[in-house]
Amino acid sequence: MPDRTPPRDPAAAPAGAWSGRFTEAVADLVKRYTSSVDFDHRLAAADIAGSRAHARMLAAQRVIGEKDLADIERGLDAIAADIEAGRFEWSRDLEDVHFNVERRLTETVGDAGKRLHTGRSRNDQVATDVRLWLRGAIDDLLARLAALRHAFCDLAEKHAATIMPGFTHLQVAQPVTFGHHLMAYDAMLARDMERLADARKRVNRSPLGAAALAGTSFPIDRERTRAELGFDALCPNSLDAVSDRDFAIEFAAAASLVMVHLSRFAEELVLWSSPRFGFVTLADRFCTGSSIMPQKKNPDVPELVRGKSGRVVGHLVALLVLMKAQPLAYNKDNQEDKEPLFDTVDTLADTLAIMADLVATGIEPDAQRMRDAAREGYATATDLADYLVRKGLPFRDAHEAVARAVRRAEEKGCGLEDLPLAELRAFAPQAGEDVAAALTLEGSVASRDHPGGTAPSAVRAAIAAARASLPAR
Ligand code: ARG
Secondary structure (H helix, E strand, C coil): CCCCCCCCCHHHCCCCCCCCCHHHHHHHHHHHHHCCHHHHHHHHHHHHHHHHHHHHHHHHCCCCCHHHHHHHHHHHHHHHHHHHCCCCCCCHHHCCHHHHHHHHHHHHHCHHHHHCCCCCCHHHHHHHHHHHHHHHHHHHHHHHHHHHHHHHHHHHHHCCCCEEEEEECCEEEEEEEHHHHHHHHHHHHHHHHHHHHHHHHHHCEECCCCCCCCCCCCCCCHHHHHHHCCCCEECCCHHHHHHCCHHHHHHHHHHHHHHHHHHHHHHHHHHHHCCCCCCEEECHHHCECCCCCCCCCECHHHHHHHHHHHHHHHHHHHHHHHHCCCCCCCCHHHHHHHHHHHHHHHHHHHHHHHHHHHHHHCEEECHHHHHHHHHHCCCCHHHHHHHHHHCCCCHHHHHHHHHHHHHHHHHHCCCHHHCCHHHHHHHCCCCCCCHHHHCCHHHHHHCCCCCCCCCHHHHHHHHHHHHHHCCCC
Protein backbone atom coordinates (compact mmCIF):
# COMPACT_ATOMS: atom_id res chain seq x y z
CA MET A 1 0.00 0.00 0.00
CA PRO A 2 1.46 3.43 -0.85
CA ASP A 3 2.36 5.54 2.16
CA ARG A 4 0.29 8.67 2.02
CA THR A 5 1.26 10.06 5.40
CA PRO A 6 2.14 13.73 4.87
CA PRO A 7 5.57 14.82 6.16
CA ARG A 8 5.41 16.33 9.61
CA ASP A 9 6.63 19.70 8.44
CA PRO A 10 5.00 20.61 5.15
CA ALA A 11 7.34 23.55 4.69
CA ALA A 12 10.28 21.14 4.60
CA ALA A 13 8.77 18.95 1.93
CA PRO A 14 10.15 19.11 -1.59
CA ALA A 15 8.11 21.31 -3.89
CA GLY A 16 5.17 19.49 -5.41
CA ALA A 17 5.01 16.73 -2.81
CA TRP A 18 2.63 17.40 0.06
CA SER A 19 1.65 21.00 -0.35
CA GLY A 20 -0.53 23.03 1.96
CA ARG A 21 -3.37 22.35 -0.46
CA PHE A 22 -3.31 18.66 0.45
CA THR A 23 -6.43 18.84 2.63
CA GLU A 24 -8.26 20.74 -0.05
CA ALA A 25 -7.34 18.29 -2.81
CA VAL A 26 -8.40 15.29 -0.77
CA ALA A 27 -11.65 17.01 0.11
CA ASP A 28 -12.32 17.43 -3.62
CA LEU A 29 -11.48 13.84 -4.29
CA VAL A 30 -13.75 12.66 -1.49
CA LYS A 31 -16.51 14.84 -2.82
CA ARG A 32 -16.16 13.33 -6.26
CA TYR A 33 -15.83 9.85 -4.82
CA THR A 34 -18.90 10.04 -2.63
CA SER A 35 -21.26 12.12 -4.71
CA SER A 36 -23.70 10.38 -7.01
CA VAL A 37 -25.46 13.29 -8.69
CA ASP A 38 -23.51 12.80 -11.92
CA PHE A 39 -25.52 9.65 -12.50
CA ASP A 40 -28.46 9.63 -10.09
CA HIS A 41 -29.94 12.83 -11.55
CA ARG A 42 -31.71 10.33 -13.81
CA LEU A 43 -33.93 9.57 -10.85
CA ALA A 44 -35.20 13.16 -10.70
CA ALA A 45 -38.70 12.53 -12.05
CA ALA A 46 -39.16 9.59 -9.68
CA ASP A 47 -37.73 11.64 -6.82
CA ILE A 48 -40.20 14.44 -7.44
CA ALA A 49 -43.12 12.01 -7.72
CA GLY A 50 -42.08 10.40 -4.43
CA SER A 51 -41.73 13.78 -2.71
CA ARG A 52 -45.11 14.91 -3.94
CA ALA A 53 -46.81 11.78 -2.63
CA HIS A 54 -44.99 12.10 0.70
CA ALA A 55 -45.96 15.77 1.06
CA ARG A 56 -49.61 15.09 0.26
CA MET A 57 -49.66 12.33 2.84
CA LEU A 58 -48.04 14.59 5.44
CA ALA A 59 -50.68 17.25 4.79
CA ALA A 60 -53.52 14.72 4.93
CA GLN A 61 -52.13 13.53 8.26
CA ARG A 62 -51.85 17.16 9.45
CA VAL A 63 -48.11 16.84 9.95
CA ILE A 64 -47.64 19.84 7.63
CA GLY A 65 -50.17 22.56 6.78
CA GLU A 66 -52.15 22.95 3.55
CA LYS A 67 -50.17 26.10 2.73
CA ASP A 68 -46.91 24.17 3.09
CA LEU A 69 -48.24 21.49 0.75
CA ALA A 70 -49.28 24.08 -1.83
CA ASP A 71 -45.82 25.69 -1.66
CA ILE A 72 -44.08 22.33 -1.96
CA GLU A 73 -46.18 21.30 -4.97
CA ARG A 74 -45.59 24.64 -6.67
CA GLY A 75 -41.86 24.38 -6.02
CA LEU A 76 -41.68 20.79 -7.27
CA ASP A 77 -43.58 21.78 -10.44
CA ALA A 78 -41.04 24.51 -11.13
CA ILE A 79 -38.12 22.18 -10.50
CA ALA A 80 -39.63 19.49 -12.74
CA ALA A 81 -40.05 22.08 -15.49
CA ASP A 82 -36.47 23.29 -15.09
CA ILE A 83 -35.09 19.76 -15.24
CA GLU A 84 -37.25 18.95 -18.23
CA ALA A 85 -35.97 22.06 -20.04
CA GLY A 86 -32.35 21.31 -19.11
CA ARG A 87 -32.16 24.52 -17.04
CA PHE A 88 -31.56 22.86 -13.69
CA GLU A 89 -28.00 23.22 -12.44
CA TRP A 90 -26.87 20.09 -10.70
CA SER A 91 -24.26 20.61 -8.03
CA ARG A 92 -21.77 17.99 -6.96
CA ASP A 93 -21.44 19.86 -3.67
CA LEU A 94 -24.99 18.75 -2.92
CA GLU A 95 -24.00 15.10 -3.29
CA ASP A 96 -27.02 13.51 -4.88
CA VAL A 97 -30.30 14.05 -6.70
CA HIS A 98 -32.22 14.18 -3.42
CA PHE A 99 -30.18 17.00 -1.86
CA ASN A 100 -30.11 18.91 -5.13
CA VAL A 101 -33.88 18.89 -5.48
CA GLU A 102 -34.51 19.58 -1.81
CA ARG A 103 -32.10 22.53 -1.72
CA ARG A 104 -33.66 24.09 -4.78
CA LEU A 105 -37.12 23.56 -3.31
CA THR A 106 -36.12 25.47 -0.19
CA GLU A 107 -34.55 28.24 -2.27
CA THR A 108 -37.80 28.49 -4.24
CA VAL A 109 -40.49 28.19 -1.55
CA GLY A 110 -38.70 28.79 1.74
CA ASP A 111 -39.59 26.99 4.97
CA ALA A 112 -42.15 24.66 3.39
CA GLY A 113 -39.25 23.11 1.50
CA LYS A 114 -37.50 22.39 4.77
CA ARG A 115 -40.59 20.62 6.09
CA LEU A 116 -40.76 18.13 3.19
CA HIS A 117 -38.25 15.76 4.72
CA THR A 118 -40.33 15.28 7.91
CA GLY A 119 -40.77 11.57 8.65
CA ARG A 120 -38.55 10.58 5.75
CA SER A 121 -34.90 9.76 5.12
CA ARG A 122 -32.84 9.64 1.99
CA ASN A 123 -32.68 5.92 2.68
CA ASP A 124 -36.35 5.20 2.06
CA GLN A 125 -36.39 8.02 -0.48
CA VAL A 126 -33.71 6.53 -2.70
CA ALA A 127 -35.18 3.04 -2.45
CA THR A 128 -38.53 4.49 -3.53
CA ASP A 129 -36.96 6.39 -6.41
CA VAL A 130 -35.03 3.41 -7.76
CA ARG A 131 -38.12 1.22 -7.63
CA LEU A 132 -40.28 3.79 -9.41
CA TRP A 133 -37.63 4.34 -12.05
CA LEU A 134 -37.04 0.64 -12.61
CA ARG A 135 -40.76 -0.06 -12.86
CA GLY A 136 -40.98 2.39 -15.74
CA ALA A 137 -37.88 0.92 -17.33
CA ILE A 138 -39.30 -2.61 -17.14
CA ASP A 139 -42.53 -1.51 -18.80
CA ASP A 140 -40.53 0.05 -21.62
CA LEU A 141 -38.38 -3.08 -21.98
CA LEU A 142 -41.46 -5.30 -22.08
CA ALA A 143 -42.81 -3.23 -24.97
CA ARG A 144 -39.47 -3.55 -26.77
CA LEU A 145 -39.43 -7.30 -26.21
CA ALA A 146 -42.93 -7.56 -27.63
CA ALA A 147 -41.85 -5.60 -30.71
CA LEU A 148 -38.90 -7.91 -31.23
CA ARG A 149 -41.12 -10.96 -30.86
CA HIS A 150 -43.50 -9.58 -33.48
CA ALA A 151 -40.51 -9.19 -35.80
CA PHE A 152 -39.46 -12.81 -35.19
CA CYS A 153 -43.04 -13.98 -35.86
CA ASP A 154 -43.22 -12.01 -39.12
CA LEU A 155 -39.94 -13.39 -40.42
CA ALA A 156 -40.85 -16.91 -39.27
CA GLU A 157 -44.17 -16.67 -41.10
CA LYS A 158 -42.37 -15.81 -44.34
CA HIS A 159 -40.12 -18.80 -43.86
CA ALA A 160 -42.48 -21.32 -42.28
CA ALA A 161 -41.61 -23.75 -45.10
CA THR A 162 -38.00 -22.71 -45.86
CA ILE A 163 -35.76 -25.71 -45.27
CA MET A 164 -32.45 -25.46 -43.44
CA PRO A 165 -30.28 -27.95 -41.60
CA GLY A 166 -30.93 -28.22 -37.89
CA PHE A 167 -27.74 -28.70 -35.92
CA THR A 168 -26.59 -30.52 -32.83
CA HIS A 169 -22.93 -30.17 -31.90
CA LEU A 170 -22.89 -27.76 -34.86
CA GLN A 171 -23.07 -30.85 -37.10
CA VAL A 172 -25.97 -31.24 -39.50
CA ALA A 173 -28.59 -33.24 -37.61
CA GLN A 174 -32.05 -33.14 -39.16
CA PRO A 175 -33.79 -30.79 -41.52
CA VAL A 176 -35.85 -28.06 -39.89
CA THR A 177 -37.66 -25.04 -41.21
CA PHE A 178 -36.09 -21.62 -40.86
CA GLY A 179 -39.37 -20.42 -39.39
CA HIS A 180 -39.12 -23.07 -36.70
CA HIS A 181 -35.55 -22.04 -35.90
CA LEU A 182 -36.63 -18.40 -35.57
CA MET A 183 -39.55 -19.33 -33.34
CA ALA A 184 -37.11 -20.97 -30.93
CA TYR A 185 -35.96 -17.43 -30.15
CA ASP A 186 -39.53 -16.30 -29.75
CA ALA A 187 -39.95 -19.03 -27.13
CA MET A 188 -36.89 -17.73 -25.23
CA LEU A 189 -38.11 -14.15 -25.41
CA ALA A 190 -41.56 -15.21 -24.21
CA ARG A 191 -39.95 -16.60 -21.06
CA ASP A 192 -37.94 -13.40 -20.76
CA MET A 193 -41.15 -11.39 -20.76
CA GLU A 194 -42.61 -13.65 -18.06
CA ARG A 195 -39.48 -13.22 -15.96
CA LEU A 196 -39.45 -9.44 -16.27
CA ALA A 197 -43.15 -9.23 -15.47
CA ASP A 198 -42.55 -11.43 -12.45
CA ALA A 199 -39.57 -9.37 -11.28
CA ARG A 200 -41.73 -6.27 -11.64
CA LYS A 201 -44.03 -7.57 -8.90
CA ARG A 202 -41.22 -7.36 -6.36
CA VAL A 203 -39.92 -4.09 -7.77
CA ASN A 204 -43.33 -2.55 -7.29
CA ARG A 205 -43.45 -2.41 -3.51
CA SER A 206 -43.25 0.71 -1.39
CA PRO A 207 -40.37 1.24 1.02
CA LEU A 208 -41.59 4.77 1.81
CA GLY A 209 -42.17 5.23 5.51
CA ALA A 210 -39.22 3.10 6.57
CA ALA A 211 -37.38 6.40 7.00
CA ALA A 212 -33.70 5.90 7.94
CA LEU A 213 -34.20 2.31 9.11
CA ALA A 214 -36.60 2.17 12.04
CA GLY A 215 -39.69 3.92 10.74
CA THR A 216 -40.83 7.28 12.08
CA SER A 217 -42.58 8.72 15.12
CA PHE A 218 -44.84 10.86 12.92
CA PRO A 219 -48.36 9.55 12.23
CA ILE A 220 -47.64 8.65 8.61
CA ASP A 221 -50.01 6.78 6.31
CA ARG A 222 -47.89 4.37 4.30
CA GLU A 223 -50.93 2.96 2.55
CA ARG A 224 -51.73 6.37 1.14
CA THR A 225 -48.29 6.93 -0.43
CA ARG A 226 -48.29 3.34 -1.67
CA ALA A 227 -51.57 3.87 -3.52
CA GLU A 228 -50.62 7.30 -4.86
CA LEU A 229 -47.36 5.99 -6.29
CA GLY A 230 -49.03 2.94 -7.82
CA PHE A 231 -47.11 0.42 -5.75
CA ASP A 232 -48.81 -2.97 -5.35
CA ALA A 233 -47.81 -3.55 -1.74
CA LEU A 234 -45.75 -2.24 1.17
CA CYS A 235 -42.28 -3.47 2.02
CA PRO A 236 -43.18 -5.18 5.29
CA ASN A 237 -40.08 -4.41 7.38
CA SER A 238 -38.41 -1.03 7.70
CA LEU A 239 -34.86 -2.43 8.02
CA ASP A 240 -35.32 -4.59 4.97
CA ALA A 241 -37.11 -1.83 3.08
CA VAL A 242 -34.08 0.50 3.10
CA SER A 243 -31.48 -2.16 2.49
CA ASP A 244 -33.17 -4.55 0.08
CA ARG A 245 -31.83 -4.53 -3.46
CA ASP A 246 -33.06 -8.03 -4.37
CA PHE A 247 -35.43 -6.45 -6.83
CA ALA A 248 -32.53 -4.90 -8.73
CA ILE A 249 -30.66 -8.19 -8.74
CA GLU A 250 -33.69 -10.09 -9.99
CA PHE A 251 -34.09 -7.56 -12.74
CA ALA A 252 -30.41 -7.78 -13.67
CA ALA A 253 -30.68 -11.57 -13.78
CA ALA A 254 -33.70 -11.41 -16.08
CA ALA A 255 -31.91 -8.82 -18.22
CA SER A 256 -28.81 -11.00 -18.37
CA LEU A 257 -30.85 -13.88 -19.71
CA VAL A 258 -32.37 -11.66 -22.40
CA MET A 259 -28.86 -10.64 -23.41
CA VAL A 260 -27.67 -14.24 -23.39
CA HIS A 261 -30.55 -15.19 -25.71
CA LEU A 262 -29.83 -12.30 -28.04
CA SER A 263 -26.14 -13.16 -27.94
CA ARG A 264 -26.91 -16.70 -29.06
CA PHE A 265 -28.92 -15.41 -31.98
CA ALA A 266 -26.19 -12.88 -32.75
CA GLU A 267 -23.65 -15.69 -32.83
CA GLU A 268 -25.82 -17.58 -35.32
CA LEU A 269 -26.04 -14.49 -37.51
CA VAL A 270 -22.26 -14.18 -37.44
CA LEU A 271 -21.92 -17.81 -38.52
CA TRP A 272 -24.72 -17.74 -41.06
CA SER A 273 -23.50 -14.56 -42.72
CA SER A 274 -19.96 -15.85 -43.12
CA PRO A 275 -19.36 -17.00 -46.70
CA ARG A 276 -18.67 -20.53 -45.42
CA PHE A 277 -22.32 -20.80 -44.41
CA GLY A 278 -23.84 -18.18 -46.68
CA PHE A 279 -27.28 -18.76 -45.17
CA VAL A 280 -28.12 -15.09 -44.79
CA THR A 281 -27.04 -11.69 -45.97
CA LEU A 282 -27.22 -8.90 -43.43
CA ALA A 283 -28.27 -5.45 -44.59
CA ASP A 284 -25.29 -3.15 -45.04
CA ARG A 285 -26.41 -0.78 -42.31
CA PHE A 286 -25.79 -3.44 -39.66
CA CYS A 287 -22.26 -4.08 -40.91
CA THR A 288 -19.04 -2.19 -41.48
CA GLY A 289 -16.03 -2.62 -43.67
CA SER A 290 -12.42 -3.16 -42.74
CA SER A 291 -9.93 -0.30 -42.72
CA ILE A 292 -7.39 -2.46 -44.54
CA MET A 293 -9.19 -5.32 -46.32
CA PRO A 294 -11.40 -3.83 -49.03
CA GLN A 295 -13.47 -6.99 -49.52
CA LYS A 296 -14.65 -7.26 -45.90
CA LYS A 297 -18.19 -6.81 -44.68
CA ASN A 298 -18.19 -7.45 -40.97
CA PRO A 299 -21.32 -8.25 -38.93
CA ASP A 300 -20.58 -5.56 -36.35
CA VAL A 301 -24.03 -5.28 -34.85
CA PRO A 302 -24.40 -9.00 -34.04
CA GLU A 303 -20.84 -9.05 -32.72
CA LEU A 304 -21.56 -6.13 -30.42
CA VAL A 305 -24.77 -7.72 -29.21
CA ARG A 306 -22.69 -10.76 -28.33
CA GLY A 307 -20.07 -8.56 -26.70
CA LYS A 308 -22.50 -6.41 -24.75
CA SER A 309 -24.03 -9.48 -23.15
CA GLY A 310 -20.78 -9.61 -21.16
CA ARG A 311 -21.26 -6.22 -19.63
CA VAL A 312 -24.85 -6.93 -18.59
CA VAL A 313 -23.88 -10.23 -16.98
CA GLY A 314 -21.06 -8.28 -15.32
CA HIS A 315 -23.58 -5.84 -13.84
CA LEU A 316 -25.53 -8.75 -12.36
CA VAL A 317 -22.37 -10.03 -10.71
CA ALA A 318 -21.52 -6.52 -9.50
CA LEU A 319 -24.90 -6.19 -7.81
CA LEU A 320 -24.68 -9.60 -6.16
CA VAL A 321 -21.23 -8.86 -4.79
CA LEU A 322 -22.37 -5.40 -3.73
CA MET A 323 -24.93 -6.94 -1.40
CA LYS A 324 -23.21 -10.01 -0.12
CA ALA A 325 -21.57 -8.65 3.04
CA GLN A 326 -23.72 -5.68 3.90
CA PRO A 327 -24.96 -5.67 7.47
CA LEU A 328 -28.44 -4.30 8.02
CA ALA A 329 -29.64 -1.75 7.27
CA TYR A 330 -28.72 0.94 4.74
CA ASN A 331 -25.05 1.32 3.84
CA LYS A 332 -23.52 3.77 1.45
CA ASP A 333 -22.43 0.77 -0.63
CA ASN A 334 -25.95 0.81 -1.99
CA GLN A 335 -25.21 3.96 -3.92
CA GLU A 336 -23.21 1.67 -6.19
CA ASP A 337 -26.40 -0.05 -7.37
CA LYS A 338 -27.27 2.71 -9.78
CA GLU A 339 -24.67 2.67 -12.51
CA PRO A 340 -24.94 -1.09 -13.13
CA LEU A 341 -28.71 -0.81 -13.11
CA PHE A 342 -28.82 2.18 -15.45
CA ASP A 343 -26.34 0.65 -17.86
CA THR A 344 -28.22 -2.65 -17.84
CA VAL A 345 -31.42 -0.86 -18.83
CA ASP A 346 -29.70 1.29 -21.46
CA THR A 347 -27.81 -1.59 -23.01
CA LEU A 348 -30.85 -3.82 -23.11
CA ALA A 349 -33.13 -1.10 -24.50
CA ASP A 350 -30.72 -0.32 -27.34
CA THR A 351 -30.02 -3.97 -28.04
CA LEU A 352 -33.71 -4.83 -28.25
CA ALA A 353 -34.42 -1.90 -30.56
CA ILE A 354 -31.56 -2.66 -32.91
CA MET A 355 -32.36 -6.38 -32.98
CA ALA A 356 -36.02 -5.66 -33.75
CA ASP A 357 -34.93 -3.56 -36.72
CA LEU A 358 -32.44 -6.19 -37.82
CA VAL A 359 -34.94 -9.05 -37.65
CA ALA A 360 -37.68 -6.99 -39.30
CA THR A 361 -35.70 -5.67 -42.24
CA GLY A 362 -32.04 -6.66 -42.10
CA ILE A 363 -31.90 -10.42 -42.71
CA GLU A 364 -32.06 -11.81 -46.25
CA PRO A 365 -32.00 -15.63 -46.15
CA ASP A 366 -30.59 -17.62 -49.06
CA ALA A 367 -33.14 -20.46 -49.20
CA GLN A 368 -31.16 -22.40 -51.80
CA ARG A 369 -27.94 -22.42 -49.75
CA MET A 370 -29.84 -23.49 -46.66
CA ARG A 371 -31.57 -26.28 -48.56
CA ASP A 372 -28.31 -27.46 -50.11
CA ALA A 373 -26.68 -27.54 -46.69
CA ALA A 374 -29.55 -29.62 -45.33
CA ARG A 375 -28.94 -32.15 -48.12
CA GLU A 376 -25.26 -32.36 -47.32
CA GLY A 377 -25.14 -34.07 -43.96
CA TYR A 378 -27.45 -37.12 -44.39
CA ALA A 379 -30.01 -35.07 -42.54
CA THR A 380 -32.84 -37.47 -43.39
CA ALA A 381 -31.10 -40.55 -42.00
CA THR A 382 -33.43 -40.53 -39.00
CA ASP A 383 -36.38 -40.36 -41.36
CA LEU A 384 -35.13 -43.49 -43.12
CA ALA A 385 -34.80 -45.25 -39.76
CA ASP A 386 -38.33 -44.16 -38.80
CA TYR A 387 -39.57 -45.44 -42.18
CA LEU A 388 -38.03 -48.85 -41.50
CA VAL A 389 -39.58 -48.91 -38.04
CA ARG A 390 -42.95 -48.33 -39.64
CA LYS A 391 -42.18 -51.36 -41.83
CA GLY A 392 -41.76 -53.44 -38.69
CA LEU A 393 -38.02 -53.23 -37.92
CA PRO A 394 -37.13 -52.52 -34.25
CA PHE A 395 -35.67 -49.00 -33.95
CA ARG A 396 -32.18 -50.11 -32.85
CA ASP A 397 -31.90 -52.44 -35.88
CA ALA A 398 -33.18 -49.70 -38.17
CA HIS A 399 -30.57 -47.33 -36.68
CA GLU A 400 -27.81 -49.85 -37.47
CA ALA A 401 -29.08 -50.55 -41.01
CA VAL A 402 -29.21 -46.83 -41.82
CA ALA A 403 -25.77 -46.21 -40.33
CA ARG A 404 -24.37 -48.78 -42.75
CA ALA A 405 -26.29 -47.28 -45.65
CA VAL A 406 -24.83 -43.88 -44.76
CA ARG A 407 -21.33 -45.33 -44.77
CA ARG A 408 -21.99 -46.77 -48.23
CA ALA A 409 -23.33 -43.44 -49.51
CA GLU A 410 -20.30 -41.70 -48.05
CA GLU A 411 -17.98 -44.09 -49.91
CA LYS A 412 -19.81 -43.32 -53.11
CA GLY A 413 -19.85 -39.61 -52.33
CA CYS A 414 -23.62 -39.38 -52.78
CA GLY A 415 -26.71 -38.69 -50.73
CA LEU A 416 -28.89 -41.39 -49.16
CA GLU A 417 -31.62 -40.58 -51.65
CA ASP A 418 -29.15 -41.24 -54.50
CA LEU A 419 -28.50 -44.85 -53.47
CA PRO A 420 -30.31 -47.19 -55.89
CA LEU A 421 -33.13 -49.04 -54.16
CA ALA A 422 -31.40 -52.40 -54.73
CA GLU A 423 -28.31 -51.15 -52.95
CA LEU A 424 -30.35 -49.78 -50.06
CA ARG A 425 -32.14 -53.09 -49.74
CA ALA A 426 -28.79 -54.78 -49.12
CA PHE A 427 -28.85 -53.04 -45.73
CA ALA A 428 -32.58 -52.76 -45.25
CA PRO A 429 -34.62 -55.36 -47.13
CA GLN A 430 -37.83 -53.72 -45.81
CA ALA A 431 -37.26 -50.66 -48.03
CA GLY A 432 -39.90 -50.37 -50.75
CA GLU A 433 -40.65 -48.07 -53.68
CA ASP A 434 -42.17 -45.55 -51.27
CA VAL A 435 -38.86 -45.01 -49.46
CA ALA A 436 -37.92 -42.10 -51.72
CA ALA A 437 -40.72 -39.98 -50.26
CA ALA A 438 -39.43 -40.60 -46.74
CA LEU A 439 -36.05 -39.25 -47.73
CA THR A 440 -37.14 -35.87 -49.07
CA LEU A 441 -36.45 -32.79 -46.97
CA GLU A 442 -40.01 -31.60 -47.38
CA GLY A 443 -41.40 -34.97 -46.32
CA SER A 444 -39.12 -34.99 -43.32
CA VAL A 445 -40.20 -31.63 -41.93
CA ALA A 446 -43.87 -32.08 -42.88
CA SER A 447 -44.03 -35.30 -40.86
CA ARG A 448 -43.16 -33.46 -37.64
CA ASP A 449 -46.49 -31.74 -37.39
CA HIS A 450 -47.20 -32.05 -33.67
CA PRO A 451 -47.22 -29.05 -31.32
CA GLY A 452 -43.65 -27.76 -31.04
CA GLY A 453 -42.62 -29.57 -34.24
CA THR A 454 -40.85 -28.16 -37.28
CA ALA A 455 -43.58 -28.82 -39.89
CA PRO A 456 -44.73 -25.66 -41.65
CA SER A 457 -48.22 -26.22 -40.23
CA ALA A 458 -46.85 -26.54 -36.68
CA VAL A 459 -44.71 -23.43 -37.16
CA ARG A 460 -47.74 -21.45 -38.34
CA ALA A 461 -49.66 -22.62 -35.29
CA ALA A 462 -46.77 -21.53 -33.03
CA ILE A 463 -46.73 -18.11 -34.69
CA ALA A 464 -50.47 -17.70 -34.21
CA ALA A 465 -50.18 -18.66 -30.54
CA ALA A 466 -47.27 -16.28 -29.98
CA ARG A 467 -49.09 -13.40 -31.62
CA ALA A 468 -52.21 -14.07 -29.60
CA SER A 469 -50.16 -13.84 -26.39
CA LEU A 470 -48.56 -10.53 -27.36
CA PRO A 471 -50.00 -7.05 -26.98
CA ALA A 472 -51.17 -5.74 -30.35
CA ARG A 473 -48.55 -3.62 -32.05
N1 ARG B 1 -27.15 8.84 -2.77
C1 ARG B 1 -27.52 7.90 -1.79
C2 ARG B 1 -27.71 6.51 -2.43
O1 ARG B 1 -27.75 6.44 -3.58
C3 ARG B 1 -28.80 8.28 -1.16
C4 ARG B 1 -28.99 7.73 0.21
C5 ARG B 1 -28.01 8.34 1.13
N2 ARG B 1 -28.24 7.94 2.48
C6 ARG B 1 -27.30 8.03 3.41
N3 ARG B 1 -27.59 7.60 4.57
N4 ARG B 1 -26.12 8.50 3.14
O2 ARG B 1 -27.80 5.51 -1.80
